[in-house]
Amino acid sequence: MPELEECSGYHYLRETAYERATIKTIQRPAIAQVSTFKKYPKAEKVELPRNWQLNEARITPLLQNRRSLRRYLMEPMKLEELAFTLWASQGVTAQSGSYSFRTAPSGGALYPVETYLSANFVQDLDPGLYHFDVENFSLDRLNKEDSGEAVAAACLNQKFMGQAAVSFLWSAVFRRCMTKYGNRGIRYVLLDAGHICQNILLAAEAIGCGGCPVAAFYDDEVNDLLQLDPAEESILYAAAVGKKPGSLAAQCSL
Template sequence: MNEIGREFMEKTKFQYAERSDQSLGYPQPPLEKGAGGAEVIDLPEPAEVDVRKIDLREAIEGRSSFRDFSQEALSLGELSYLLWCTQGVRELMGNAATLRNVPSAGARHSIETYMLINNVEGLEEGLYLFLPIEHKLAKIKTGPVVAENIMAACLDQNFIGTSAVTFIWTAVIYRMKWRYGERGYRYINLDAGHVCQNLYLSTQSIDCGVCAIGAFFDDELNAVLGVDGEDEFAIYIATLGKK
């Protein structure tokens, strides 16, 4: 086990790539997970959300991790704005691809955005999934026990419970492997980083702070999300709230 990371990097080198399922003619997987029968909630149009204008250099130089959140609620419009900045779809290319506000290898966009909602106006506490193509939310499950279980899966980091929203990003791996095979496991980590950095920068225009989290028990968190840990699995987390 001590060499597993080095072995992964070696065996996913580009020269070892085999023919992808795409090149073999297998059908492309869906571009998003979808609501799966869950209740769907409309979000305000991102362009109509009023946010403070901030210089890009100011945003970059002011970026830092923040854990001491206030009890002020996030508005539904502010949540809509953040989701647009991190996974917003600019253009739908038929069934082939989506062009979004973050880069992704081959425009595969295998990242899904779940949210633990603790303090957002108009939303019950609980777990939600963002539907980027429709720009809507799917309500997965509600109640305070959701936050308790997610905190337990994240080593009891208590600022998860005091955040207005905790973003939990998963990877639907075949969406990436369909084109890139095993090397796709590298790309999902890059994609998650792009998404989280956009969150860090965009929150400054609504006076919020963010703290990214990489420490969590994978199996426990996947179980709370209701994903199998193989075809879809948690990859990155970030808490967010008003300063």
């Protein structure tokens, strides 16, 4: 059986990692653009109702109002707000035999994604890097230093990552998924991370916060901050979350 490093899925992730020294010289294949909307001009159209009469009142504004937010109020998040967003991301919601099912789905219920966070401005929580212990619903403190600026620097100097109350960092323990699914498991890992991030963004919206997903980072700089061995576990995705100013339009920088 090939080891992880020999798998093409693993190679793909390493080959597409950003490095500070080489990011400006990356050669991208010249792939022609296509429209964002797929059209079937010859197909019969079925108009969809827009004024539905469903009991969906709670989720509609969250979906409608979620926007990537990169400027935040200078107001800390409460620890209970952070706890709620973490629960929304990966909290355990049911038990079945040895499986602990969570708020977000996971291919094969293998849960390869780990959550870390940089607490920048959270009441009753010292600033620094933490790991979310899903099983015990607790945080493991990883250092005792302010980590916001270092995280922002590792995320291609996107300053809002350090200005947000919290920046979440999601890694994958590839083996959890690849042992069962091989290279295809890489797909599932990436999809899992997407579910988790969207859960956090909607949960943030529900409590007057906003967030921005981030996939532009120097992979190994984030791995180093979190002391991850990229042969086993590597950064996949991130998001900043902070208090939402009342009427601020999303500031698009990427």
